[in-house]
Amino acid sequence: MAPPRRTSRDIRSESRLDVLHALLLAGEASRNDLARVTGLSTATVATVVSDLLEGGIVTEAGLTSGRVGRPTTTLRLNGDRGRIVGIDVAETYVRAVVFDAALDELASAEVDTDEHRDGSEDVIDAIVRALDTALASAGASRADVLGAGVSLPGGMQRWGEVAVVVPNTTWHHVDRLRERIGLPIVVDNPLKAIATAELWFGEGRRNASMITVNLGTGVGAGIVLEGRILRGATNFAGEWGHSLLALDGRECRCGRRGCVEAYVGAAGIQRTLAGIAPEHPLASAHLQREFIGSLAAALAPPEPDPAVAETLARTADYLGSAVADLVAIVNPEMIALTGWTAWALGDHLVPAVRRRVRREAPGDSAADLTIAVSTVRGNSAATGIATIALERFLGDVGLVTTRVPTAL
Numbered sequence: 001m002a003p004p005r006r007t008s009r010d011i012r013s014e015s016r017l018d019v020l021h022a023l024l025l026a027g028e029a030s031r032n033d034l035a036r037v038t039g040l041s042t043a044t045v046a047t048v049v050s051d052l053l054e055g056g057i058v059t060e061a062g063l064t065s066g067r068v069g070r071p072t073t074t075l076r077l078n079g080d081r082g083r084i085v086g087i088d089v090a091e092t093y094v095r096a097v098v099f100d101a102a103l104d105e106l107a108s109a110e111v112d113t114d115e116h117r118d119g120s121e122d123v124i125d126a127i128v129r130a131l132d133t134a135l136a137s138a139g140a141s142r143a144d145v146l147g148a149g150v151s152l153p154g155g156m157q158r159w160g161e162v163a164v165v166v167p168n169t170t171w172h173h174v175d176r177l178r179e180r181i182g183l184p185i186v187v188d189n190p191l192k193a194i195a196t197a198e199l200w201f202g203e204g205r206r207n208a209s210m211i212t213v214n215l216g217t218g219v220g221a222g223i224v225l226e227g228r229i230l231r232g233a234t235n236f237a238g239e240w241g242h243s244l245l246a247l248d249g250r251e252c253r254c255g256r257r258g259c260v261e262a263y264v265g266a267a268g269i270q271r272t273l274a275g276i277a278p279e280h281p282l283a284s285a286h287l288q289r290e291f292i293g294s295l296a297a298a299l300a301p302p303e304p305d306p307a308v309a310e311t312l313a314r315t316a317d318y319l320g321s322a323v324a325d326l327v328a329i330v331n332p333e334m335i336a337l338t339g340w341t342a343w344a345l346g347d348h349l350v351p352a353v354r355r356r357v358r359r360e361a362p363g364d365s366a367a368d369l370t371i372a373v374s375t376v377r378g379n380s381a382a383t384g385i386a387t388i389a390l391e392r393f394l395g396d397v398g399l400v401t402t403r404v405p406t407a408l
Contacts, residue, residue: 012048013400015040017391019048020057021200023077024103028061030072049075055399056081057101077102082146083138084393085183086386087127088190088379089152091217092288094123096130097382098138101146103390105378109133120173128180147393148183149385151193153218186385186392190214191238193384194338195222195229200387202376203334210334211326212374213240214381215319215341217288219261223330241265245322263318266292266341272314277307289340296344316349320356327361327369336374346373 018038023029026037035045052058059078063071079100088095090113097108111126111133127150135141178185191214198204198212204224212222219241223230230237241261242254249258250271262268266288273295274283282298285291298305299312323335335357337346350371358366374380394400 010401012051015044015048016052016394016399019045019052020077020394023058023075024200025205028074028076030064030074032072034075051399055397057394057399079104083135083140083144084146084386084390085131085134085148086193086379086382086384086389087131087148087150088193088381088385089123089127089150090190090381091153094126094130095379095382096127096134097379097386098134098140099383099386101390103383103387105383106140107134107137108379108382109137120176124173124177124180127177131181142183145183147389147396148181148185149193149387149389149392150177150185150187151190151381151385152187153190184392184396186389188385188388189235190381190385191220191222192229192231192235193222193381193388195224195238195384196387197376197380197384198222198336198338198374199224199227199229201383202374202380203336203370207332207334207370209330209332210336211330211332212336212338212380213323213326213342214339215264215337216339217266219265221326223332225330240322240326243322243325245318260318260322264315264322268318269295269311269315269341272318273307273311276310276314280307282308292341292344296348299348312345312348313352315345316352317356319349320353321360323353323371324357324360324366327357327365331365332369334370334372336372336376338374338376338380342373 018040019034022034022037026033029037031042031045031049034049035042038045049058056078058075061074061076064074079102081101083106084099084101084103086097086099093110093112095108095110098106100106109130111130113122113126131148174187194212194214198210203210208227210224214220214222221238221240223238242252242256242259244258245260245263246258250262250268251257252259252262263272270283270285270291273280277283282291282294285294295308295312298308337350350373354371357369357371376383391400
């Protein structure tokens with residue numbers, strides 16, 4: 001099927017997003033600044049700014065005076081336009097973050113969930129509790145909310161008899177979720193959300209092709225190619241955690257054997273430790289995030305735990321080999337590690353991962369590759385899904401033509 005033709009409306013939509021992105025990064029800028037940063041003509045920027053001012057998305061911030069000429073009006077995003085909520089549904093928690101319309105974080109709330117229960121009503125209850133608590137902390141009501149984004153893992157069919165993720169069944173009850181939340185919502189998977197966050201707030205500002213690797217209970221890759229998020233035919237691109245690392249290797253929770261996740265997901269890392277030191281107290285830790293945090297603590301000087309150090313060395317080798325496959329396929333400029341495992345262990349993993357990737361990636365594909373922990377702080381899934389929700393709102397008011405995969 002041939003791709004749809006870009007209309008003049010689509011081109012204007014992209015120009016508006018370019019200007020919004022530039023304003024988001026600058027905080028405050030003049031029309032001339034925006035033209036210089038975006039590469040758009042001053043006439044196009046003037047038209048776009050007029051549209052955004054009329055829609056209340058942008059506001060005039062004040063006047064700046066230069067050495068010559070008359071003062072220049074500066075612009076900023078209008079944070080008072082309303083509130084945007086990003087909700088990150090993970091296997092072990094639900095976190096809701098309230099942003100203003102300039103995507104500045106105002107408040108957040110987290111609800112722990114039982115990673116061993118997968119009932120959709122349990123997940124939806126946790127989403128509602130986190131949402132209500134975060135809104136109350138922000139001094140906002142649902143009437144203030146322009147849109148809410150829900151980053152929901154899963155959406156995958158079962159392989160064998162094992163569910164890929166705990167909240168998988170929630171995808172089949174999105175209507176119920178919409179009813180309980182009572183807000184305009186957009187639902188996407190966390191890989192697309194973290195890729196969006198990196199594109200708008202992180203290394204995507206400097207790299208047109210990059211991969212954001214998410215490390216936690218699950219493992220996946222948010223892929224940006226030539227400035228666009230790779231979604232695939234059914235919005236399924238990036239499930240790299242369920243690609244093959246070891247033939248007939250460890251059993252993965254998806255039902256296959258040898259998946260990347262079975263080695264570099266939190267449970268996989270714990271399994272590596274158990275193989276090295278079966279009696280180690282952390283080998284039987286019950287909660288995954290506490291286990292990962294304890295690993296980081298056990299590596300602290302002056303006497304790092306040798307079994308933990310060996311576990312991290314093997315994990316870095318597994319991760320490096322799996323990332324080398326990504327490099328061979330995508331050939332990105334940058335790989336950013338994110339997620340709670342990356343925040344805790346990234347400084348220990350990155351040097352060894354770099355060495356492994358450069359040794360195993362084909363040809364010169366990794367010669368100029370940068371690998372680092374993501375610069376996007378806070379909850380990148382919540383930030384990214386809130387950004388997608390803002391784009392959805394802009395579409396609802398006729399300012400952009402962004403196509404959101406699951407908008408309700």
